[in-house]
Amino acid sequence: MLPVPATFVIDRTGEVRFAFIDLDYRNRVEPSAILAALETLGGQ
Numbered sequence: 001m002l003p004v005p006a007t008f009v010i011d012r013t014g015e016v017r018f019a020f021i022d023l024d025y026r027n028r029v030e031p032s033a034i035l036a037a038l039e040t041l042g043g044q
């Protein structure tokens with residue numbers, strides 16, 4: 001068994017604002033998508 005890689009962006013209230021999960025461990029989220037999700041937080 002292999003672990004499933006995942007990336008989450010969670011705001012200060014604990015709400016998940018972005019999630020990327022792919023069963024194929026070779027697929028990873030683009031860094032630009034993570035940065036875009038962080039920008040939507042607006043300094044929360």
